[in-house]
Amino acid sequence: MVYDKIPIVDTARRCGLVLDSRTLRRSEVEASCPFCGDHGRGKYHLSLNTATDLFRCNLCGAKGNSITLYARLKGISNKDAYRELKRGGNVYPMPQQPAPQNTERQPLPLEARHAAYTAMLEHLTLLDRHGENLLGRGLSEERIQKNQYRSMPETERGRRLLAGLLRSQGHELLGLPGFRTRYDDWTVSGPSGILIPVRNRHGLIQGLKIRLDEVTNPKRKYRWLSSRDMPGGTRSYSWVHVTGDTSKKRAYLTEGPLKGDAASFLANDALFVCIGGVNALGGLKDTLLDLGVTEVVETMDMDQMTNKQVRDAVLAMRREVQSIKGMKYSKYTWNPAYKGVDDYLLSRAAGM
Numbered sequence: 518m519v520y521d522k523i524p525i526v527d528t529a530r531r532c533g534l535v536l537d538s539r540t541l542r543r544s545e546v547e548a549s550c551p552f553c554g555d556h557g558r559g560k561y562h563l564s565l566n567t568a569t570d571l572f573r574c575n576l577c578g579a580k581g582n583s584i585t586l587y588a589r590l591k592g593i594s595n596k597d598a599y600r601e602l603k604r605g606g607n608v609y610p611m612p613q614q615p616a617p618q619n620t621e622r623q624p625l626p627l628e629a630r631h632a633a634y635t636a637m638l639e640h641l642t643l644l645d646r647h648g649e650n651l652l653g654r655g656l657s658e659e660r661i662q663k664n665q666y667r668s669m670p671e672t673e674r675g676r677r678l679l680a681g682l683l684r685s686q687g688h689e690l691l692g693l694p695g696f697r698t699r700y701d702d703w704t705v706s707g708p709s710g711i712l713i714p715v716r717n718r719h720g721l722i723q724g725l726k727i728r729l730d731e732v733t734n735p736k737r738k739y740r741w742l743s744s745r746d747m748p749g750g751t752r753s754y755s756w757v758h759v760t761g762d763t764s765k766k767r768a769y770l771t772e773g774p775l776k777g778d779a780a781s782f783l784a785n786d787a788l789f790v791c792i793g794g795v796n797a798l799g800g801l802k803d804t805l806l807d808l809g810v811t812e813v814v815e816t817m818d819m820d821q822m823t824n825k826q827v828r829d830a831v832l833a834m835r836r837e838v839q840s841i842k843g844m845k846y847s848k849y850t851w852n853p854a855y856k857g858v859d860d861y862l863l864s865r866a867a868g869m
């Protein structure tokens with residue numbers, strides 16, 4: 518479809534964008550960016566090019582033309598946006614300062630996250646000490662490669678470089694959990710540690726979890742890669758991780774993606790479904806239904822049931838799974854000397 522020329526500044530006015538009056542006579546008119554909030558009042562990082570009728574935010578990288586600008590802000594299709602803009606009319610809303618805190622930014626669609634995170638992992642390496650940690654869990658070198666564990670870049674310079682590489686490859690960072698702006702530059706935010714890809718049943722990376730290098734609270738060894746409440750940042754969700762042979766009809770249910778990866782590897786690629794935590798059940802039921810499994814075997818840590826809050830959460834999880842019609846449910850038990858199912862399987866593999 519070939520579109521006619523639609524003036525970008527007029528479109529920005531129709532969208533109620535705040536324009537910098539000092540730039541109105543220039544070929545590049547500046548406006549407050551509605552996509553990233555532009556760090557607040559009096560900031561104008563969105564350039565409107567009157568020659569090409571394209572816009573671009575120098576802060577968050579949002580870009581496009583009159584039609585995509587209008588469509589994105591009105592939440593309509595490009596086709597409908599084109600129609601409305603061509604129809605014209607005199608509806609010009611009062612310009613409104615974008616308010617980034619009003620609605621929380623949501624993560625990019627899964628395919629975009631997967632593409633950007635995959636490119637990110639390709640640029641990163643795994644430090645020796647992290648590789649040794651993973652080998653110690655019983656994973657093989659080959660499996661460590663295949664699962665694409667990486668080390669979080671440790672220096673700020675490395676992190677900015679990574680963000681720059683991803684942007685130069687055309688990946689959108691606005692909406693990618695973990696990425697944020699700092700002094701008009703993009704970077705990735707989070708503690709040092711092992712990056713663990715959290716995948717759906719088709720192997721697409723939904724998000725990344727970090728196994729922290731420095732653990733101050735033994736109950737918080739893992740964190741999602743997230744840049745919630747940071748400039749240009751995006752929250753993460755507690756996505757459900759699927760690992761192992763997805764053609765299996767029996768799924769083992771556990772907590773934590775790395776535990777599941779290790780246990781699946783040690784149990785001949787048994788299918789593991791890993792929740793982010795006993796209180797993070799969103800998506801669990803859908804994942805099990807999509808996988809088409811007929812049997813779920815619970816393999817939560819053996820010490821889970823000693824704490825009342827955790828016990829209640831585990832019981833809620835059982836009810837959730839058992840509410841699926843026809844689903845067989847059982848609990849896998851092992852020698853309680855081993856805390857997690859991965860520890861137990863590792864001891865068995867080692868002949869202990």
Ligand SMILES: [Zn+2]
Nearest residue numbers: 550553574577
């Ligand atoms: Zn912006």
